């Protein structure tokens with residue numbers, strides 16, 4: 001679930017909270033301070049996310065996308081494409097470990113955004 005979607009439920013109530021990771025004031029509608037929004041905060045929350053920065057991940061992802069051949073490997077739906085023809089998809093780590101990236105893409109499922117529920121933290 002995305003932070004943005006959650007924050008809409010807090011409604012009009014003026015609510016100042018502090019950051020989930022430190023004592024700095026949180027940005028409006030979030031529980032994260034400026035330093036902990038975005039990738040820095042997600043990394044703290046799940047250090048294995050560092051795996052997304054590995055070259056092996058990028059190679060494995062490319063191999064998995066080639067294997068998927070334009071279709072979601074969960075539901076079989078045809079994947080949409082960006083104007084530059086690259087497919088819009090998310091890759092799911094079968095063992096939930098983003099640092100485990102065999103170069104043949106065998107630990108990855110290529111998913112449409114529906115199957116990965118539009119998650120902003122694709123594992």
Ligand SMILES: [Zn+2]
Pocket residue numbers: 019020021022023024032033034035036
């Ligand atoms: Zn913070």
Ligand SMILES: [Zn+2]
Pocket residue numbers: 072073074075076077111112113114115
């Ligand atoms: Zn799907």
